[in-house]
Amino acid sequence: MTPTEGSSMANRTALGDDQEEKIRTSRPMSWFPPHDPHDCGDPPPKSVVLDTLVYADDRTNASTAEGFTSNGDAIRLTFWPAHPPLISYFTVHLPTLLQDGSATSLLLLPRLVRADGDLALFRVIIGSSYIDRDHNNYIIYHAGVNKLEVLPTHPTRLFADPSVALLRCPDDGRFLVANLRSTCGLGQYALDLFDSRSGTWNTRSMRTEPPHEDCYYRTPTKVIALGGDRGSVGWVDLWNGILIGDLLPGGDGDDNNVLRFIRLPVLLAPNKMDPFFLTCDRDVSVGRDGSIKYSEVWTHPVPGSTYISEDWGAAILTWLESKKKWHIDLKLKASDIIVDETHSQLLPQHDVKATTKNATLSRLHTVHPTLSLHNDDVVYIMAKVYHMDYDLWMLAVDMRTERSGCSHQ
Known part of the structure; x- marks a missing residue:
């Protein structure tokens, strides 16, 4: 589910030594944090339940990272952790964010798109249109680093948040950002991939394992980072199943253009109130x-x-x-x-x-x-x-x- 004007769906992820997925919470959307920051004490939480909305606040702490958007505006992101089951969140300070005051659309709120380990990927709107790719910046926050990294805009595509993956590679800080989209043919997909090592986007074709008819998959509702030597990622359609793809080349001539499908289990409770x-x-x-x-x-x-x-x-x-x-x-x-x-x-x-x-x-x-x-x-x-x-x-x-x-x- 995606956030709507009437509710904030915090769709699980975490930051720290471990990763915690984003949990969705329903409450009125607001420009301002849902609660005051909590004192986590010592030791800090191993993982957190993290809101995907990013709130407007100019307060800072030791986690604050700064940078500039692609149009030159200063931006500051701050992480406010809390021990689960309390919800943690990020705040943003961007002077142009509330330029229209209370009339500013809540759809212009920054979003936490994905997190993996100590990395978090944000989508920040820098113009008047959230559906214009040139008005959207993808920004990387690295825990313990006080500088934000703005990714180059994809030359032709604006991605839907649920289809975007973030994978932290276990080496010298390399990370990958990937978007999976269907193309015209049955079982045919395209993978848009950003590699921090090269600093560029590229696109390659992907296909599901035959028979393609057995892979009943619509659109992703979330993405999971499986990692491993191949940099595996799972695009999850919670109505149907999971498409697993490898972002990195495998050894021994393995084909990393094949998507593997796992069907989700039959619902354990046949008397679901509403399957929708x-x-x-x-x-x-x-x-x-x-x-x-x-x-x-x-x-x-x-x-x-x-x-x-x-x-x-x-x-x-x-x-x-x-x-x-x-x-x-x-x-x-x-x-x-x-x-x-x-x-x-x-x-x-x-x-x-x-x-x-x-x-x-x-x-x-x-x-x-x-x-x-x-x-x-x-x-x-x-x-x-x-x-x-x-x-x-x-x-x-x-x-x-x-x-x-x-x-x-």
């Missing part, structure tokens, strides 16, 4: 060992209702490449989760019938599961009392111990 919202209920990420992980949440509605939640469940699956199948690692129901006393005080009181915190937890509307990348047993889940609320809670559910913490955002 699949991108809210499932996610794909990379585990600590480099394996592909799938997480899902689903609702058990009250009998006779399609809206009121009686209970909800969650599961984590792993793709077994050797067996070409998905394996269920962990699965639970909300009614089985234990909430410790400290965190139970943070949960909302759903209604007068919800006399226990377990009942309150079970009745919440849950979406956007996100696997923690420094603990494969922990899933972050966004929860609301009513699905249209702006008020939200972030749950940190340990699927193995069936315990949960939470924070009110």
